[in-house]
Amino acid sequence: MTEIIRSLADLTGRYDAVFCDLWGCLHNGKAAFPAAVAALQNFRTTGGKVVLLTNAPRPKSSVIKQLDGLGVPRDAYDLVVTSGDAAQMGMLSGAVGRKVHFIGAPKDEVFFTDFAEDLATYAATQPPITLVPLNEAEGIVCTGLNDDLTETPDNYRATLLMAKTLGLPMLCANPDIVVDLDDKRLYCAGALAQAYEQMGGTALYFGKPHPPIYDLARRRLAEAGVQADPQILCIGDGISTDIQGGGSEGLDTLFITGGLEAAQFGTDVESPEMAKLEAWLALRQLTPTFAMGRLR
Template identity: 85%
Template structure:
């Protein structure tokens, strides 16, 4: 049975590092959560390493700029690893060919130009990636919707059908289906990839819950001076991404119930009801190690 805990401090001394999700845990896209910031500061104060592990389709530099804009202090974290970073590695390796068609927003443009130090060195050794029209492409790179404030996956049905007819594989830079920005729920790249697969297309994933992002996170943690065999706790509000991914990696997990699934576990978001939580998790056939209303 998943144990409901009151705060991250309850686990003091048990973990060398946390892999912590961003949206729904540390911020909502508009505002940082002070209690979550305090929890991460407290974890680092005891010697733990904080790895911010996000399915954002942009490279880590873009995410760091967003965190700065939200006034998340840089001493609340050690490392940022994004689905965009892991997907960039896949793209550079030619996973969907060298001529690609991009589906995504203007804000995602850095995906093609802004590489972290470790990826930039790799990019320099690889043939160039060229962006082309859909009919000329070897594959599709999907970072999200062009306008996630107004569009839905239905707006992309014609383009996806053409891609499937042409037999193009899709690289999905963000496996998340939806994310909450303030009080508005937005579709992510994962929703388009899901629709593409339902049509019979092939989608490749690099973010949570898939292995590439965890491999990259472990490598960067080791490079930052983490222990050789760290005890890691995965924190997140996405049951099929953060929690399923952590469990698949053999890691302990902390499910934040007050995020995407906030309306399921009773009227008090800060204090999920054990019976409702257990019933819902039974239906998902997943058992996080711990649960908490909001990260604190």
């Protein structure tokens, strides 16, 4: 049974590290949540490590710049691990070939040029990746929609049908279906990958809830000096990404009910109603270890 807690401080001393989601937990795409920032800062002062584990399709350096702009202070976290980082490793290893067609926003083009230190070393040993038109491609790299403020997956139907006809595998750099930018819901790369699979295409995933991003996060924790087999708590508002992913890894989870699913659990976003939460979770056959309205 899921336990509703009041704050992250209620769990002081139980975990060596947290894997914390960004959108809906730490910020809303426009500004940081002060209470969430304070909760992570406090966790670090008690000796815990904070890993910001995000399905952002960009490398960690780009996400850190975004966090700076949103007002997330750097003393609120130790490491950033992104779906983009994990997907870059897949791309560099040739998962969708060396000639790839790119679907994504201009801001995401750094996916092909900006690598974290460990990935840059690996990239230097591999043949180059070349961006080509769809009819010349061996595969697709999808980081999202070109303009997620105005487009939907329907805008990509013809492109996806052509890719399916050509038998191209798709590397999905962000498994999220949607995120909320303040009060506006936006489609992510996961929505395009989902549509592609429904057509019969093949999509490869590297972010939450899939293992590659967790493997990378654990490796970077170890490199940061964290003891072997640490106790880790996964925090997020995505039931099919953060919670399912953490559970599949055998980790405890903290479901933030006031994010993507805020309307499901009563009128007080800060205090989810237990009966509604239990019924909703039962339909999804998932049981987070803990839940709270907003991270604090």
